[in-house]
Amino acid sequence: MTAYMIFTRESTQDQAALDAYRSKVRDTFDGYTHKVLAANGTQQVLEGDPAEATVVLEFPSLTAARAWYDSDAYQQVAQHRLKGSRHRVVLIEGL
Structure with missing residues (x-):
């Protein structure tokens, strides 16, 4: 069953580390079936606090x-994201 991973960046602590993450993360997807459904586009906050950015990824399964x-590969690159920003990452199974 399809699964979705949602990254919500709540705040940036180290822009250089976040830039390093962005420059390296694409290569971590080699060999993994996925789709980027949304990435840092315009947001309309309907409830709650606004996020700095949101990314939604689709995978074939959990x-x-x-x-x-x-x-x-991803965990090595993720260290830059963890140093550079506060994120919430949620994995949810589709219907």
Whole structure:
């Protein structure tokens, strides 16, 4: 069943680290089936606090999403994101 991973950037702490993440993250998807459904587009906040940015990824399954997220390649690059910003990351199974 399709799964969606949603990254919400709440705040930036280190722009250089975040830039390093952005420059390297694309390569971590090699070999993983996915679609980028939304990435840092215009947001209309209807409830709650605004996010700095939001990215929505689609994967064929929860297992496939976790395989990418838990991969050595992504975890090495994710260290830049973790240093550079506060994020909320949610993985949800589709209907």
